[in-house]
Amino acid sequence: VFEPLSHKTIEWVGGLDGHVQLVDQTLLPGEYRVMTCEDLDTLWEAIRNLRVRGAPAIGVATAYGVVLGTRQASTPQSFFEKLHSACEYLAECRPTAVNLFWALDRMRRVAEANRDARVDDLKAAMLKAAQAIRDEDAATCRAIGAAGESLIRDGDAVLTHCNAGGLATAEYGTALAVMYAAHERGRRFRVYADETRPLLQGARLTAWELAQAGVPVTVICDNMAGFLMKQGKVNLVITGADRIARNGDTANKIGTYSLAVLAKAHGVPFFVAAPLSTIDMKLSDGSGIPIEERSRDEVSKGFGRVTVPDGVACYNPAFDVTPADLIAGIVTEKGLIRPVTEARLREIFDNGSCKANKNG
Amino acid sequence: VFEPLSHKTIEWVGGLDGHVQLVDQTLLPGEYRVMTCEDLDTLWEAIRNLRVRGAPAIGVATAYGVVLGTRQASTPQSFFEKLHSACEYLAECRPTAVNLFWALDRMRRVAEANRDARVDDLKAAMLKAAQAIRDEDAATCRAIGAAGESLIRDGDAVLTHCNAGGLATAEYGTALAVMYAAHERGRRFRVYADETRPLLQGARLTAWELAQAGVPVTVICDNMAGFLMKQGKVNLVITGADRIARNGDTANKIGTYSLAVLAKAHGVPFFVAAPLSTIDMKLSDGSGIPIEERSRDEVSKGFGRVTVPDGVACYNPAFDVTPADLIAGIVTEKGLIRPVTEARLREIFDNGSCKANKNG
Numbered sequence: 001v002f003e004p005l006s007h008k009t010i011e012w013v014g015g016l017d018g019h020v021q022l023v024d025q026t027l028l029p030g031e032y033r034v035m036t037c038e039d040l041d042t043l044w045e046a047i048r049n050l051r052v053r054g055a056p057a058i059g060v061a062t063a064y065g066v067v068l069g070t071r072q073a074s075t076p077q078s079f080f081e082k083l084h085s086a087c088e089y090l091a092e093c094r095p096t097a098v099n100l101f102w103a104l105d106r107m108r109r110v111a112e113a114n115r116d117a118r119v120d121d122l123k124a125a126m127l128k129a130a131q132a133i134r135d136e137d138a139a140t141c142r143a144i145g146a147a148g149e150s151l152i153r154d155g156d157a158v159l160t161h162c163n164a165g166g167l168a169t170a171e172y173g174t175a176l177a178v179m180y181a182a183h184e185r186g187r188r189f190r191v192y193a194d195e196t197r198p199l200l201q202g203a204r205l206t207a208w209e210l211a212q213a214g215v216p217v218t219v220i221c222d223n224m225a226g227f228l229m230k231q232g233k234v235n236l237v238i239t240g241a242d243r244i245a246r247n248g249d250t251a252n253k254i255g256t257y258s259l260a261v262l263a264k265a266h267g268v269p270f271f272v273a274a275p276l277s278t279i280d281m282k283l284s285d286g287s288g289i290p291i292e293e294r295s296r297d298e299v300s301k302g303f304g305r306v307t308v309p310d311g312v313a314c315y316n317p318a319f320d321v322t323p324a325d326l327i328a329g330i331v332t333e334k335g336l337i338r339p340v341t342e343a344r345l346r347e348i349f350d351n352g353s354c355k356a357n358k359n360g
Numbered sequence: 361v362f363e364p365l366s367h368k369t370i371e372w373v374g375g376l377d378g379h380v381q382l383v384d385q386t387l388l389p390g391e392y393r394v395m396t397c398e399d400l401d402t403l404w405e406a407i408r409n410l411r412v413r414g415a416p417a418i419g420v421a422t423a424y425g426v427v428l429g430t431r432q433a434s435t436p437q438s439f440f441e442k443l444h445s446a447c448e449y450l451a452e453c454r455p456t457a458v459n460l461f462w463a464l465d466r467m468r469r470v471a472e473a474n475r476d477a478r479v480d481d482l483k484a485a486m487l488k489a490a491q492a493i494r495d496e497d498a499a500t501c502r503a504i505g506a507a508g509e510s511l512i513r514d515g516d517a518v519l520t521h522c523n524a525g526g527l528a529t530a531e532y533g534t535a536l537a538v539m540y541a542a543h544e545r546g547r548r549f550r551v552y553a554d555e556t557r558p559l560l561q562g563a564r565l566t567a568w569e570l571a572q573a574g575v576p577v578t579v580i581c582d583n584m585a586g587f588l589m590k591q592g593k594v595n596l597v598i599t600g601a602d603r604i605a606r607n608g609d610t611a612n613k614i615g616t617y618s619l620a621v622l623a624k625a626h627g628v629p630f631f632v633a634a635p636l637s638t639i640d641m642k643l644s645d646g647s648g649i650p651i652e653e654r655s656r657d658e659v660s661k662g663f664g665r666v667t668v669p670d671g672v673a674c675y676n677p678a679f680d681v682t683p684a685d686l687i688a689g690i691v692t693e694k695g696l697i698r699p700v701t702e703a704r705l706r707e708i709f710d711n712g713s714c715k716a717n718k719n720g
Contacts (some may be wrong), residue, residue, distance in 0.1 A: 003469060005710070010376050029666065029667070029668065029669035029670070030665070030670075036416075134614065146608025151662065185638075192675070195557070195659065195668075197555070197557065197581035197583060200667045203659075203660075203667045204667055205670045207668055207670045208422045208671045208672075216673075217673070218672070218673040218674065219659060219660070219668045220616075220659075220674070220675050220676050221557035221558050221582070221614070221673055221677075222557065222581070222582050222583035223521075223556070223557060223582035223583070223614065224614055224618075224676075224680075225613060225616055226617050226618030226680070227618065227680035228675070230617060230680075241368060254581070254583055254584055254587060255581070255584065256584075256585025257586050257587050258583055258585060258587065258622060259583075260586075261586055261622055262618060262622070263624050264620055265621050265624075265625060274667075293693060295714070298582060299555065299563075299579060299580075300563075300579070303663025303665045303667060304664045304665045305390075305663050306389065306390050307389070307555065307560045307564055307663070308563045308564075308567055308579045309388075309389035309564075309567050310389075311572055312389075312567045312577055313577070313578040313579070313582050314578065314579045314580070315552070315578050315579075315584065316580075316581075317584065317590070320584075320587035320590075324430060345623070346575050356473050
């Protein structure tokens with residue numbers, strides 16, 4: 001198997017008496033440090049403070065947190081007590097992270113399904129379930145890469161925004177999976193990474209992991225993307241997604257919408273890469289997606305220096321919504337949705353869900 | 361006279377034995393410090409290291425530099441020797457600043473016109489010429505404000521980029537002059553200031569001077585402008601200009617082009633405010649404007665912390681070019697050019713030049 005990354009974003013090392021290892025992403029790109037979590041408190045702090053981030057990676061971390069929080073139970077009763085308190089504790093960790101709650105639900109369901117088992121079997125089932133979440137995420141990312149790699153041709157320049165990479169997932173990523181898969185097949189291309197203010201995930205994380213994998217990457221400030229397109233230097237744009245409505249409207253990191261409008265104006269195709277789990281079939285369109293506003297400090301003193309005068313307001317929405325008509329296609333683990341219409345989304349989604357049910 | 365700013369960006373204090381005072385813009389917004397330049401070396405360093413910046417302000421600073429560099433001459437011969445070496449020295453200070461060379465030319469021409477004068481008269485003529493450059497710039501900025509203020513209506517939200525304000529000129533600014541003039545007339549509106557990566561002049565300088573003047577201002581990251589427009593939160597965009605070709609194509613701070621495309625896509629009028637001296641009638645269109653690429657460090661460690669991995673490339677163009685067809689109008693000291701066509705530019709330009717000649 002091609003290994004684009006020399007690291008594992010997050011993994012469980014050893015058996016039930018083992019531990020979690022994760023790359024502390026707050027230190028990148030200045031320092032690469034793998035931290036060890038032997039207990040739930042340490043892992044909780046790592047999730048809370050964005051040492052591990054990205055929706056799928058948070059799901060994996062949460063599942064491992066449940067393992068750490070229950071593995072010292074000596075009776076089934078204490079197991080379920082510990083399970084309950086671990087889930088409550090983790091739920092407070094990043095209350096807006098959908099994958100965190102999804103992972104808690106799944107772990108609880110596995111425990112319920114084993115309610116009459118011995119305590120050792122319960123604990124083993126937790127580790128097995130957590131590993132399954134991790135392995136499924138990795139497999140999904142590989143499948144997204146395979147479904148999208150043909151979009152990138154020799155000589156292309158691909159623009160991306162934020163970090164939809166291996167660091168946001170168990171490994172390999174979503175938008176970056178498409179690039180890794182093309183690279184794996186020997187295709188030569190260049191990536192432009194928007195630095196992605198305010199938190200600079202593009203400069204710090206996307207550039208770091210692409211460079212690690214040997215993919216040529218150039219960092220730009222977000223406001224340079226239009227000028228790059230005008231010069232004909234961008235052949236396609238690929239970003240990740242945080243949430244997709246059933247008509248294809250896509251919420252993603254702030255700045256994605258501007259990129260999509262600029263791409264349209266320059267005839268550059270704009271693609272989204274995301275697992276089917278990102279598609280929310282209950283949402284008819286993007287107007288129902290709430291936009292989290294984050295703290296002023298992220299804008300005004302992001303990197304150790306005050307850059308906005310005291311008393312001056314900042315506006316800091318974390319996401320924006322790109323309408324489906326600006327999106328050329330959505331790459332999923334079950335194939336490419338193109339054109340982006342509700343009918344095509346439903347077709348892939350129902351197909352993917354059926355298969356998932358058969359496998360699961 | 362309405363005084364929007366509690367400071368003078370740059371001024372000469374006292375007579376020929378006086379000194380230059382300027383606001384050290386590298387310390388803003390954290391610290392407001394007025395520095396004193398008693399000699400040419402100190403002023404040279406201030407221009408070089410962007411303590412004073414913005415094309416018109418650099419012109420004023422350069423003229424004052426010539427005064428400082430010649431005022432100790434004791435004979436006409438030593439005056440012209442000092443003039444020559446001061447001009448050579450200043451020319452190396454910021455070799456791409458057009459206004460620097462323009463100011464040097466003008467100071468030299470004044471000296472030549474007084475070639476047969478006594479040394480004291482020569483030195484006095486230098487100070488008078490430098491003050492005239494400063495005063496003309498201030499008057500030009502006021503006239504730009506008066507010509508553009510009616511573009512802003514009660515309740516509007518105006519988006520701007522970088523700093524085309526009082527800090528970039530002797531006082532009052534160009535794009536911000538329009539806002540100050542509207543504010544002076546009692547109109548109530550809000551300004552959104554792009555932070556303007558990589559050097560953050562919008563967050564650091566535009567926000568600071570608007571807040572000083574009591575104009576409500578909100579800082580956004582550059583990548584949020586499109587989302588703001590999509591929400592209907594922006595009524596018009598006004599930016600400055602570094603150079604305008606005779607067809608109206610406009611070079612300005614990187615990111616201006618993206619803003620203009622986004623404004624067009626959302627039906628938001630996009631205006632440029634600049635003195636006639638910015639219009640280069642020898643340039644047929646924007647394709648002839650060279651784009652300076654600046655150092656990687658501005659992108660990779662702009663916030664006092666390394667944000668791009670070692671070895672990863674950065675692309676850092678200082679400017680981009682916005683085509684005339686994206687520009688609703690150009691506000692000059694001689695009136696509003698609207699629509700932006702070569703014929704209308706030529707009309708205003710010839711008119712403005714004639715009047716300037718008559719006055720000069």
